[in-house]
Amino acid sequence: MNYGKYERVTSLLSGILMTAAVYSVFFVLPVMKDDSGNALDTSFNIFYFHLPIAIISYIAFTVVFIANVQYLRTREISWDILARSSAEIGLIFAFLVLASGSVWAKHIWGWYWVWEPRLTTSLVLFLVYAVYLLLRNSIDAVESRARLSSVFGIVGFVSVPLSFFSIRLWRSAHPLMFGDSLYGQSGGGLEGTTLQTVLLINVAAFISLYIALLIYKLGNEYLLENIEELKNF
């Protein structure tokens, strides 16, 4: 399968959007002020990277889950290739969530890490998919590798909703941006058109980056499959 054209288009698109996103975060965002008019800490700006990265990791793992289910239903190897490609990208983004969150936490809370539910479940999410890839590496036969890792991926995916909803179930130090939490206040939300636009540009940039990476990865994996076939020829 040839992805050459899509590779160029999506990487160009994500390059442009990424530049716009970084530019908007550093130069367009107004200085945030609290109620009494004092300028707030600009460390909040990392949020415009942190949230889109987290969204991408959830999307990537959802793709893995769908591909796993579809593989077990159809037994087509292309679903397995999609699953492993998306899992690797998702793992990188899951790591970046932890990294960007830690940097931010160090600045705001004073520690890189606190053992509270939201952080713990994010870490577990990262570990589940790290183990998923480890499992893939430890099985040689193509068919049983695809089948068994699909089973593991499906069971592992139930930890994703836990990670997502934990913040609503436990009292948590992690702030909640959207929806209602248990501790009274509704999500902090973001007011002001500029802020929302900047966030939207960032989300769009990261989604296009994910798609670009996925297409590159899929191209590589298909090449790898072809090489294996030629070797066994």
Next chain:
Amino acid sequence: MIKALHIAVKDFRIEAHAKELLNSMLLFSFLILVVFSIAFSELTSSSGNIAMLGAGVLWICFVFAGTLGFSRAFASETQNGAIQALKICPMSPISIYLGKVVFTISIMLIVEAITVILFSILFNYTILSPLFVIVVIGGTIGFASVGVLLSALVQNIKAKEIMLPVLLLPLLVPVLLPAVSATSAIFKGGDLGMITTYLRILFVYDIVFLAVASIVFEYVIED
């Protein structure tokens, strides 16, 4: 469901003859308790400290002993191709899975009961709470439902002894987190109201894991 019980009874018969699973799990669990008493020797003198440590110590014992048990849960079936005979039997894969889960839960509950008694004696701390029993049963159901599935899954893998604990522990976190938190709350004197949220999460995950694992189990044993 009756057929699932047949599988469980079969495993009990094997276990009654060999007793290798129960003995090794019990001894292992006991040894972990001893290791903890050495590791926390300076903290074990006051019952306040025990209340804080107890939940963690007990659940680590349960998890380690359980992991040891799971590594054997399907080993008896792979010997002499017994799994092939099991698949020929006129029963659905779900029955095989549920039978194994029932057997594993029973064995684990026996081990856990004895571990708790040993814990009470060694650390001079009595836990007599029906809530504690409910939490332990809930945790064990979730633990066994994932464990049996993965135990069957690793049978076709090269380094299965290494892979099982690595695969198992991250998946168990959704069960262990509420179970340990609830146990710890009970040890500190919490009542039902304080652990309702934990119990809800725990049993929701038990049901989710049991349902998902029964569905995908047939794909694990198919070759």
